Amino acid sequence: MTTESIVFYEDRNFQGRSYECKGDTSDLHSFVSRCNSARVKGSFWVLYERPNYMGYQYILAPGEYPDYHHWIGFNDCVRSCRLVRHVTGHLKLKLFEKPNFDGQTWEVTESTPSIQERFLCREVHSCKVHEGPCVLFEHANYRGRQYFLEKGEYRRHTEWGAMHPTVGSVRQITSDSIQITMICLAEQLNVKHINLAHCPIYTQHTAKGGIKLSQNMDRMGKIVFYEDRNFQGRSFECSMDCPELSSHFSRCNSIRVESGAWVLHERPKFMGSQYILTRGEYPDYQRWMGYNDSIRSCRMVRNHTGIFRIRLYERPDFQGQIIECSEDWPSLFDRFRHREIQSCNVLDGAWVFFEHPNYRGHQYLLERGEYRRFSDWNAMQPTVGSLRRVQEF
Structure with a gap:
């Protein structure tokens, strides 16, 4: 009988202080002060950047990870973990347009790279996982922040750990799909130094005929x-x-x-x-x-190429007068006749709000998603003088 466990090592290449975990652990800090490598045996695990299963999530399949780049970690901080149970090989997921399972319903039974193209929707406010588990991604093509969902009901997007209801793609959890997910995230983060030969899942998958890394992985941010x-x-x-x-x-x-x-x-x-x-x-x-x-x-900054589109609202919660923008505006007042923006919806691209006209004053980055109040983009006041697209030239 295979024992399900994960071993955390403080240093790279399985060196330094270690701790073997065989079940859900809400606070790992007393066992390891940092995590730079890991060995996974027998099952899938979800690692969290913060205690109590909070913060960035990383889903690991059985295999060896000689440094945190191999699980596409942002840093060496892993503070809690839990075992993935009920990996059935089947997926049945119902997505709902509104909270509490209201509004239009869409059923997903396989990995879906673009929720918008398949169902013509950008937001999911609640869902039911009948068979799973699965991973929701913030953007299409398995990009952006990832959220792990096991069998159960989720009445609001906050219950799966998301700040916004934007869902771009859904992926079923299997050995092959987890490895492809890691490849997609590597492309997203422009991680260059990943030796996939250390991961047996990848070797098995390529033996079946073929996943090649995108050329984007050769470009390091x-x-x-x-x-x-x-x-x-x-x-x-x-x-x-x-x-x-x-x-x-x-x-x-x-x-x-x-x-x-x-x-x-x-x-x-x-x-x-x-x-x-x-x-x-x-x-x-x-x-x-x-x-x-x-x-x-x-x-x-993610999602800073391609199409750019943002909707600005006069009042909180997307109320009042509205205007849509798809280009840089050095003076918002000249276009909108308002000096304050109380809420906004970033439909495509990444944007910067400036406190004053001509791109001056405090700056606020807005990536794709909904911002119901100006405090959602970390501003102290709703004053917006100009806005600009984030573009890499």
Whole structure:
């Protein structure tokens, strides 16, 4: 009989302090202070970035993961985990247009790369998993944040851990599908250094005839921080989301963005003033309109190519006068005759709100989803002077 377990290691390549887990654990911090590699035996597991099954989720199939890049982790932080039960090989999922299982209903019985193309909907407010489990993805083609759902009822999108009801795709959990999911996420994060030979699931799948990695995996999103102006002094190269940068440098006075679009935060854990940077050189912090040399966290901007579309509303909860935008606006007042935006719906692309006209003042990144109040995009006031698309040139 196969024992279902996962072994966490503090260091890469299965080195350092370790802890073997055989069941759901709501707080791993007393066993391991960090997690840089893992061995999974006998079943699937869901890892969570925060205690009590909160934060980013990572679904792991049986196999070896010599560093956190292999499960497409954002960092070495794993604080809780639970065993995936009832992997039946079948999927039966009902999606509902409104909370509490109201409105139009759609049934899913197989992996679906685009919910919009199949059902002509972008949002799912409640669902019932009759047979599963499965993973909901924020965007089409198994991209964006992932949410693990086991058999059961979910009356609101918050019950599966989502901040917004946007669902772009659904994937059934099987050995093959988990590995393909990891490939898709690797493409999304532009992770380059992944040795898939360490994962037996991938080897079995390719032996059946063929998954090839997209060329997008060869492009690494990269940003380099320098402590001094003009790219001098101590430096740190980053290629993925980082909630705490202070251990790598004490200040930031210049930056090179080699690829991708990035949002920088003045405080740790993606808090404080935001600065959105696209590819280019920034020899001092005034070039990214920084208030000072404090950069404490950063993350990549997703969905910043292709179509751009955003709807702006005069009042909270998508009420009042509405206007739709698909291009940069240096002065919102000239177009809308309003100085305040109380809610908005980002339909496509990623956008930046600026506090003042001509792209000045505090910046706020908005990715695809619904924002019912200005506090949802972390603003203190609803004033919007201009808005711009996030594009990598």
